[in-house]
Amino acid sequence: MTTLNATIHAPNRLQICAILATSAELEFKLIREHLGVSDSVLSKHLKVLEESGYIQLKKRAEFGRSRTWVALTLEGRKALSSHVNALKEIIAAAV
Amino acid sequence: MTNEQNTVSRKEASEALDSIVTNKHRLIETQRPPILLTLLASISYAAIIFGYGMTEHENLWALAMWLGGLGFAISVGLYYYTYRVLGVKLNIIPKSSTSIWLNLITGLVFAVLLIGGRELRLTGFEYAPHLAALLAGIILFTSLKKYPTGEYVEEKNNDNS
Numbered sequence: 373m374t375t376l377n378a379t380i381h382a383p384n385r386l387q388i389c390a391i392l393a394t395s396a397e398l399e400f401k402l403i404r405e406h407l408g409v410s411d412s413v414l415s416k417h418l419k420v421l422e423e424s425g426y427i428q429l430k431k432r433a434e435f436g437r438s439r440t441w442v443a444l445t446l447e448g449r450k451a452l453s454s455h456v457n458a459l460k461e462i463i464a465a466a467v
Numbered sequence: 468m469t470n471e472q473n474t475v476s477r478k479e480a481s482e483a484l485d486s487i488v489t490n491k492h493r494l495i496e497t498q499r500p501p502i503l504l505t506l507l508a509s510i511s512y513a514a515i516i517f518g519y520g521m522t523e524h525e526n527l528w529a530l531a532m533w534l535g536g537l538g539f540a541i542s543v544g545l546y547y548y549t550y551r552v553l554g555v556k557l558n559i560i561p562k563s564s565t566s567i568w569l570n571l572i573t574g575l576v577f578a579v580l581l582i583g584g585r586e587l588r589l590t591g592f593e594y595a596p597h598l599a600a601l602l603a604g605i606i607l608f609t610s611l612k613k614y615p616t617g618e619y620v621e622e623k624n625n626d627n628s
Binding site for chain 2: 381386395396449459460463
């Protein structure tokens with residue numbers, strides 16, 4: 373049986389991982405606006421995910437300003453996929 | 468999370484799954500290039516297929532094919548650039564296995580339409596390139612509208628029971 377991932381299961385972190393799975397990288401500002409949270413709250417969640425090896429942060433100067441890009445690592449994609457399977461198992465087991 | 472797993476109910480698990488799909492959809496629906504750009508890419512691509520199907524000894528349809536190619540390259544470049552400005556960097560090669568299969572099948576369909584349109588015209592079906600180009604344009608437009616980042620996104624589940 374697949375187990376739920378405590379790092380990913382927190383609502384904001386689950387949303388972050390979900391939207392990161394749709395593309396190669398997302399800009400910090402875009403994620404913040406999507407979640408409707410402050411810079412500090414998002415930074416805390418990103419730090420937890422980064423320390424777990426699920427995301428990578430990259431700072432680049434583009435269009436005349438510094439932009440922070442966030443990418444889901446291969447490990448992060450596997451963890452998200454495994455977490456989704458665990459959720460599906462819970463639903464299936466309860467039917 | 469073994470202990471916590473026991474406390475996650477079916478309803479909570481279902482809500483978590485819904486939130487994953489809903490957030491993916493919200494992102495791809497709100498952050499996307501203008502629909503005109505998608506239309507331009509689709510029309511240019513259809514022009515390539517049509518031009519290739521109609522080309523005879525470098526006639527004017529060959530020019531249409533090259534112009535279609537140029538239009539397609541420009542629109543794809545603009546598509547990537549617009550996404551970049553919006554704060555989204557697209558994958559050149561999709562990451563999930565479902566997305567890879569989806570892209571491979573779409574590519575195969577386009578190849579069949581490109582070659583099939585021309586070959587059928589040469590065997591006497593005059594309107595084959597017209598049909599192939601129309602189908603290719605519709606398929607590309609629908610794919611870009613449904614999966615604009617190239618990654619497969621599950622359908623929204625309206626059944627919350």
